[in-house]
């Protein structure tokens with residue numbers, strides 16, 4: 001009988017993680033969907049007909065709960081680390097400590113914890129793919145990005161360092177780095193549930209859809225075993241790069257420049 005590959009997806013209750021669950025399920029994968037909102041996971045399982053879908057309500061910041069996953073899940077063929085997000089957009093000196101702590105604990109420690117859990121068994125088996133959902137914010141700073149950008153730079157560098165360790169083991173690691181993705185809870189969560197502020201982020205432009213990112217993740221996972229994609233960056237075509245920000249200290253300087 002043909003082997004049915006199994007993928008563990010964190011952040012599967014909304015946005016990119018959820019779309020990845022739907023896309024990979026359609027491609028024939030067994031899906032283990034993880035997030036904190038059990039009701040949203042249940043909706044996903046309903047949508048997928050309760051076939052080849054297992055849901056685990058779990059906070060990736062909870063070390064004991066994550067450790068228990070190993071016995072439940074076994075050794076997956078792939079791990080997609082999508083759980084995460086941004087909290088706040090204040091200048092660094094006005095940022096809330098709780099927001100900074102949340103982003104580091106979720107985007108960095110949560111992702112590292114899941115990776116640490118499954119990696120030894122993947123290496124022992126000689127196969128497996130880990131896809132980390134980073135961000136263009138990990139490469140390009142923007143005002144108010146501060147700790148969010150830094151957590152995503154960590155994700156990128158962690159991915160590349162894993163590649164350095166894992167070459168030749170049969171275990172592949174990829175950082176998928178999207179720009180603006182609409183139809184997610186990302187901006188709503190960043191702005192503490194302020195729907196109007198969240199909507200304004202995507203006003204007058206067409207952001208990526210979660211499905212666009214899911215298709216890239218499916219592409220990464222469907223490469224033959226001898227191919228690994230280190231990093232892959234994608235943006236909506238309405239998004240680009242800004243000029244360097246320069247602070248002019250006086251009107252005189254401003255006038256003469």
Ligand SMILES: NC(=O)c1ccc[n+]([C@@H]2O[C@H](COP(=O)([O-])OP(=O)(O)OC[C@H]3O[C@@H](n4cnc5c(N)ncnc54)[C@H](OP(=O)(O)O)[C@@H]3O)[C@@H](O)[C@H]2O)c1
Pocket residue numbers: 010011012013014015016017018034035036037038040058059060061082083084085086106110133134135136177178179180181182184185186187189210
């Ligand atoms: N949207 C964008 O513009 C964008 C751009 C680049 C990168 N990204 C990255 O893409 C990833 C997915 O974000 P998204 O855009 O799809 O936003 P989203 O809709 O808010 O999805 C975030 C997911 O992470 C889960 N999550 C958050 N904290 C968790 C925790 N402690 N334990 C378990 N699950 C947790 C959420 O589920 P629960 O609340 O149910 O736990 C949700 O399923 C994030 O890492 C984000 O940084 C997003």
